[in-house]
Amino acid sequence: MSAIPIRLYPEQPKQVYLYASCLVDMFDPNAGIAALQILEAQGIEVLWLEQQSCCGQPAYTSGYTDSAMKVAKQQFELFDTDIPVVVLSGSCAGMLRKHYPSLLEKECDSDALAKFSNQVFEWGEFLLNICQIKLLDKGETTKAVVHNSCSARREMGIAETTMRLLKQMDKVELVEPKYASECCGFGGSFAKRHQDISLAMVADKAKHLLETQASFLLSADWGCLLNINSYLEQQQSGMRGQHIATFIWQRCYGGEL
Amino acid sequence: MSQHIHPQHFKQQSKVALADPQLRSSFRNAMDYLQDKRAQSFSEPGSFEQLQLRGEAIRKRCLNQLPELLEQLESSCTNNGIVVHWAEDAQQAREIVSGILAEENAKTVVKGKSMLSEEIALNEHLAALNIECLESDMGEYIVQLANEAPSHIIMPAIHKRKQEVAELFAKHIDGFEYTEDVDSLIKAAREVLRYKFEHADAGITGVNFAVAQTGTLCLVENEGNGRMTSTVPKVHIALMGIEKVVESLNDIPPLLSLLTRSATGQAITTYFNMISSPRQSEDNDGPNAVHLVLVDNGRSQAYSDERYRASLQCIRCGACMNHCPVYARVGGHSYASVYPGPIGKIISPHLLGLEATGDLVTASSLCGACESVCPVNIPIPALLRELRSDAKLPSASEQALKGQASHRSWLEESVWVIFRIIMTKPVLYRGLSFFVVRFSFLMPRLPAIWGPQRSNPKPSTKTLHQLMRERKKNS
Numbered sequence: 001m002s003a004i005p006i007r008l009y010p011e012q013p014k015q016v017y018l019y020a021s022c023l024v025d026m027f028d029p030n031a032g033i034a035a036l037q038i039l040e041a042q043g044i045e046v047l048w049l050e051q052q053s054c055c056g057q058p059a060y061t062s063g064y065t066d067s068a069m070k071v072a073k074q075q076f077e078l079f080d081t082d083i084p085v086v087v088l089s090g091s092c093a094g095m096l097r098k099h100y101p102s103l104l105e106k107e108c109d110s111d112a113l114a115k116f117s118n119q120v121f122e123w124g125e126f127l128l129n130i131c132q133i134k135l136l137d138k139g140e141t142t143k144a145v146v147h148n149s150c151s152a153r154r155e156m157g158i159a160e161t162t163m164r165l166l167k168q169m170d171k172v173e174l175v176e177p178k179y180a181s182e183c184c185g186f187g188g189s190f191a192k193r194h195q196d197i198s199l200a201m202v203a204d205k206a207k208h209l210l211e212t213q214a215s216f217l218l219s220a221d222w223g224c225l226l227n228i229n230s231y232l233e234q235q236q237s238g239m240r241g242q243h244i245a246t247f248i249w250q251r252c253y254g255g256e257l
Numbered sequence: 258m259s260q261h262i263h264p265q266h267f268k269q270q271s272k273v274a275l276a277d278p279q280l281r282s283s284f285r286n287a288m289d290y291l292q293d294k295r296a297q298s299f300s301e302p303g304s305f306e307q308l309q310l311r312g313e314a315i316r317k318r319c320l321n322q323l324p325e326l327l328e329q330l331e332s333s334c335t336n337n338g339i340v341v342h343w344a345e346d347a348q349q350a351r352e353i354v355s356g357i358l359a360e361e362n363a364k365t366v367v368k369g370k371s372m373l374s375e376e377i378a379l380n381e382h383l384a385a386l387n388i389e390c391l392e393s394d395m396g397e398y399i400v401q402l403a404n405e406a407p408s409h410i411i412m413p414a415i416h417k418r419k420q421e422v423a424e425l426f427a428k429h430i431d432g433f434e435y436t437e438d439v440d441s442l443i444k445a446a447r448e449v450l451r452y453k454f455e456h457a458d459a460g461i462t463g464v465n466f467a468v469a470q471t472g473t474l475c476l477v478e479n480e481g482n483g484r485m486t487s488t489v490p491k492v493h494i495a496l497m498g499i500e501k502v503v504e505s506l507n508d509i510p511p512l513l514s515l516l517t518r519s520a521t522g523q524a525i526t527t528y529f530n531m532i533s534s535p536r537q538s539e540d541n542d543g544p545n546a547v548h549l550v551l552v553d554n555g556r557s558q559a560y561s562d563e564r565y566r567a568s569l570q571c572i573r574c575g576a577c578m579n580h581c582p583v584y585a586r587v588g589g590h591s592y593a594s595v596y597p598g599p600i601g602k603i604i605s606p607h608l609l610g611l612e613a614t615g616d617l618v619t620a621s622s623l624c625g626a627c628e629s630v631c632p633v634n635i636p637i638p639a640l641l642r643e644l645r646s647d648a649k650l651p652s653a654s655e656q657a658l659k660g661q662a663s664h665r666s667w668l669e670e671s672v673w674v675i676f677r678i679i680m681t682k683p684v685l686y687r688g689l690s691f692f693v694v695r696f697s698f699l700m701p702r703l704p705a706i707w708g709p710q711r712s713n714p715k716p717s718t719k720t721l722h723q724l725m726r727e728r729k730k731n732s
């Protein structure tokens with residue numbers, strides 16, 4: 001896994017699916033709308049599947065492979081594999097792209113799975129590498145710190161991509177926290193089952209993020225944000241993480257949400 | 258190993274460790290240091306990935322012919338005059354060692370660093386037989402004096418501050434005057450060890466690699482104690498896990514380079530010993546007899562299941578623990594398994610069964626830091642996921658892991674069945690998410706899902722599904 005193969009990107013398509021993830025659906029739907037509108041601004045028709053729910057990752061990582069498989073199968077079968085799937089989370093993108101093929105091996109056609117896996121892109125990765133987006137920053141000068149999820153970094157290999165995308169905003173100074181590549185301690189059911197260890201991890205993460213004195217905390221993954229924000233809120237810190245889509249929409253498209 | 262409490266109590270043990278700021282900062286500093294050293298030694302871009310590919314390929318090739326290579330190793334060693342013994346489990350391994358010692362009438366033993374000897378609880382066994390067994394690796398010596406277990410597979414005493422070491426020495430070494438000067442501490446221990454080397458009846462070491470074609474046992478170390486242990490006493494007993502065999506001498510340089518760089522950031526260690534026979538008539542030194550004890554102790558079980566075979570690729574470099582955010586916070590002792598950290602989580606279930614190690618298997622956010630530095634590319638997170646799954650499945654085969662299904666809980670299982678039902682039925686999912694956002698104001702009042710220091714996450718007031726429907730209506 002340490003050597004993630006270099007990914008070749010296709011031309012910009014006419015249509016894409018937006019796969020929002022269950023967390024964005026319930027905790028930050030506005031990020032979903034922002035992400036969708038930015039895609040539309042590139043001239044892309046965005047297809048929204050009413051039947052999308054969750055990629056199945058929580059069950060999968062908890063060892064409930066059978067439940068995960070059934071959820072994955074239902075989700076997988078929703079898609080036409082000719083159309084790219086743009087995912088609003090590095091971690092769910094990793095699940096769809098890297099784990100569906102083996103998880104559904106016995107259930108679904110392997111060619112279709114391979115094709116599907118190839119069509120899965122994380123949202124920022126899609127904008128930068130396929131749409132070749134050029135962001136025009138209309139916001140005030142500010143300082144932001146980014147937290148990349150472990151799956152974005154190590155599974156999808158797109159931590160740098162997210163940074164390159166955000167670096168296009170010339171009024172935003174991106175600051176690097178200490179231990180940037182360290183996990184925030186979320187890990188799905190890990191945060192509940194091993195609360196104390198997870199807490200120690202998120203406390204350190206928050207400390208390093210706060211030390212940067214950035215005005216914005218950004219991430220492309222709501223899993224990490226859920227965890228980090230919950231900690232920041234309980235500590236009554238003024239910092240609160242938001243999805244990069246919201247940040248880009250507000251600064252570059254002047255969008256209200 | 259006596260002080261290993263039990264992996265089953267991992268949660269409580271890690272709680273104690275987390276509450277100890279001294280311990281946490283010691284581990285954090287040590288891990289930072291080791292991470293840096295490793296990064297420096299692979300600083301050339303691509304150098305790690307290239308070597309890793311070779312390392313992985315070598316380990317895979319050797320494991321794929323493990324039975325043949327072991328037979329070949331036995332015959333090469335026998336030809337060289339090394340006596341080969343086979344131990345199926347820890348008890349057999351202990352008995353073989355004490356049998357050899359009894360035959361040689363050995364009453365005192367010096368030991369080089371060997372995690373396998375920890376695994377088979379050799380020290381306790383020898384102590385019960387009134388055989389004095391002194392650890393000669395500095396870190397092992399320190400934890401032995403403290404009557405503790407190693408907290409790291411490469412740096413056994415990494416949790417100890419120099420003040421603690423000084424106190425231990427003052428208590429146990431005759432004539433030692435309390436000092437915290439590191440050089441003086443090392444000197445004091447070396448004097449004790451020198452004397453012991455000269456007078457020990459037997460030396461026991463581990464083995465890092467064994468070469469099947471030539472019958473060569475390789476021992477990697479920095480202190481020279483491995484060389485002393487394997488050459489000065491008249492008998493040398495080498496303990497080795499069966500997975501450590503490689504095919505030819507050509508396999509050694511890449512693996513050695515990966516091992517030392519990954520472990521301590523060294524291009525090579527100070528000592529690299531290649532032991533190929535007992536003392537020959539023309540030799541000036543060396544033991545009269547060399548014994549090799551090949552230990553299985555659960556390894557064939559991991560071998561027989563293809564999903565888990567990769568765990569045997571391990572060359573015990575410790576990089577995975579040095580980069581593990583959980584290990585850095587709870588330290589090595591919390592695991593209470595001989596092998597702590599990520600590698601411990603994937604091999605302990607084979608040694609101890611899943612029932613005993615269920616909490617170790619879940620104690621990972623699957624962040625993948627371990628996998629990204631593993632010199633032989635073991636997919637640790639994927640193996641953890643398999644183990645989690647097996648902990649819930651009834652055993653399907655004879656070679657199944659001990660303790661399969663031991664972590665089955667009906668309550669938990671029903672949660673995931675409900676999860677499945679909801680997530681596969683769009684109407685139910687939308688109903689549920691609607692319910693969640695509708696009653697989101699209740700969230701803060703529900704029991705804290707992640708404990709008191711994190712507020713419950715607050716759902717939005719509408720779901721994206723709702724917003725999308727509104728959007729459709731308006732357009």
Ligand code: SF4
Nearest residue numbers: 571572574575577631
């Ligand atoms: S699993 Fe990999 S990183 Fe960990 S000790 Fe073994 S070889 Fe080293």
